[in-house]
Amino acid sequence: MEHAVVLFTQDLRLHDHPALTAALRDGRRVLPVFVLDPVLLGRSARNRVRALPGILRGLRGDLRARGGDLVVRRGDTAAEVAALAAEAGARSVHLTEGVSRAAVRREERLRAVGLRVVSHPGLTVVPPGDVTPAGGDHYKVFTPYLRAWEAHPWRAVLPAPGAVPVPGGVDPGEIPARLDEGRGQAAERPITLGEEAARRRLRAWLDGGLAHYAQRHDDLPAGATSHLSADLRMGCLSALEAATLARDEPGGAEFVRQLAWRDFHHQVTAAFPDIAVRDYRPRGTRWRDDPAALEAWKEGRTGVPIVDAGMRQLLSEGFMHNRTRMITAAFLTRTLGIDWRAGAGHFADHLLDGDVANNHGNWQWVAGTGNDTRPNRAFNPLRQARRFDPEGVYVRRYVPELAGLPGRAAHTPWDSLPPGADYPPPIASPGT
The missing domain is CATH 1.25.40.80 (Serine Threonine Protein Phosphatase 5, Tetratricopeptide repeat)
Known part of the structure; x- marks a missing residue:
């Protein structure tokens, strides 16, 4: 019976894994594989790269508990998978279908080296393309998409396999202790993943x-x-x-x-796989080039406390509350007039949860170049702060220079801080 490779990518689990379940069907032996591709690692957030070895060790342990293993290689994904398939006597590779340009190219290259590629759902609740509008290939507005999404039947959740039989004689390879050397500042307090x-x-x-x-x-x-x-x-x-x-x-x-x-x-x-580099809905926006303002925003030194709190949470945790993601993105694009791509790139460098679709889709939504039906909506950071952090607790948590200011005063420190205090004045007016 033919063996099969299961290529793990954005699906580092055993529960509800359609690609693994399909490959195991009919008693087939499978070779679970993860490739540390330098090209993809180079594009990944430093915090995800830092967390990856621990996740892979957990996955390997779970597979070994079921009689299997995780084969780890470093190099070009297509070349490494092709070599392993030849070694194991496999002609097909099962994987979870992705939507990024890198994911599409990965499938194309696997086919180009002579493998039969079988892609499966598993990344989303409803697979992309399963619901489409009349006369179009995708929904451009969320509300009609939601109605179609809610009406669409979901597939059944799959259990984790009880056993994972693997071909013999394949060296599983080493999982590196670290992958983030030279990647710059990492989060001080990231969550444990796996x-x-x-x-x-x-x-x-x-x-x-x-x-x-x-x-x-x-x-x-x-x-x-x-x-x-x-x-x-x-x-x-x-x-x-x-x-x-x-x-x-x-x-x-x-x-x-x-x-x-x-x-x-x-x-x-x-x-629209170019969502990370091109405006989804071009509106002729002319962006400002202001390296100093961009750097102040990245460091959380804009002088606008709610913005700085969000940016510092990102640096310390590799995470940011969704509300402050919108506030900080709106400040960069709408207040400072700086290109959304600069902000999305910074988020992509740090966010544990950043992916091409959600990170860049949300950035374009805020910037007015994406799927927002009101591209010119107002987004005042002070009003947002007073509404969602009314007593300044969130701000004081991440901006310790303002810890001594009471209540709402933390949102407008320029009215309360003494001269020479270690907190800058606003680099742009945040509104009233």
């Missing part, structure tokens, strides 16, 4: 925070979101499983709606 940690977080979320999500998800001091985004990004957790478990629970509808937004951006990116 399937086991992801499933613990999911269970805690379902048992605790989900019921209050609709009322508290924009509460900046509480941080009352699921914190599952990095687990979904790395594929340590299935979006479909999370949605299936949450949808009928109190608070589940609003949380599942956010997963629909994630799917929305993936189906946009599948149809």
